[in-house]
Amino acid sequence: MEYRYLSSSDLIYVNKRVLEFTGEKQEVIQYPEGLSVIIEQPQMVLFGHELYPSLWLKAAFILQKSTKKHIFTDGNKRTAYVITKLFLKLNGYGLKVSKSQGIALMLSVTTSADSEEMMQKVAVFLEKNSVRSNK
Template sequence: MGKNEKIEIANVISDFRTALETLDRYDHQQLEIPKAGDYAETKGAITYELAMDAIAVLKEKFRDSGIFGVEKDASFKSSLGQIYQTFDGKDLYPTVQLKAATLLYLLVKNHSFIDGNKRIAAFIFLWYMSRNEILYRVDGSKILSDGALVALTLLIAESKPEERETMVKLVVNLIL
């Protein structure tokens, strides 16, 4: 291997070090969720009513199948409420990142709508992060690329229920 190839390899490793380290922690089941206080606290809660209004706006932007965003049951409202649960006066999901990751997981897995579940889940996740000022980095760049959002949403959709904790930890680690 020549000097140029070694430099190129070193640059790729350097540029993607965080991603490679996250994959390593994933492989070794060492993904962790930060402690409360280490990261952002919730600023912008999303109520069921607000979410349904937002879904109506989203519906206008996409081809409406006539059933997009039509609820099958009460699981959407339940998912929204779950991230704000407390026990003994303490949040069960103490950071905004953990709330966001849990929300994405619940919305994808609960299949609350007849049509549009993954799009709605991804949109509500993004909107929640925007309301809580964690959707963009300090430099203005997106916290997740479009491709990463698609991949995460599909990964969660295809995951097994017993992988919930791992999926949530993965999302948290990607939005820090």
């Protein structure tokens, strides 16, 4: 399957909009290398095999790493949530969770280890709570 991905400028734009929405104007990238990780790693192929072979693992990677890498000076968790939803939408799915479920997801990612196990749990959650959108 061919996936569609967000760009670095998309992530920067989302962070800017997230901060504007809450009345914050600070838009500073504190870890530019992190942008590359979040953009490039979900697309990686090693020895002919995708590093993250499913949409759900790619989305979980994006959510987890953009939460943990602290790319921006502010709004990282909010940006992570929005870009994950956008990534899913670009690929034909809508994340259908309540506000409290979304908050619980982000708190669990934030407070857990940056591990493969957690990424797997997030992938399962995203798959269970996403619906195919009409294209």
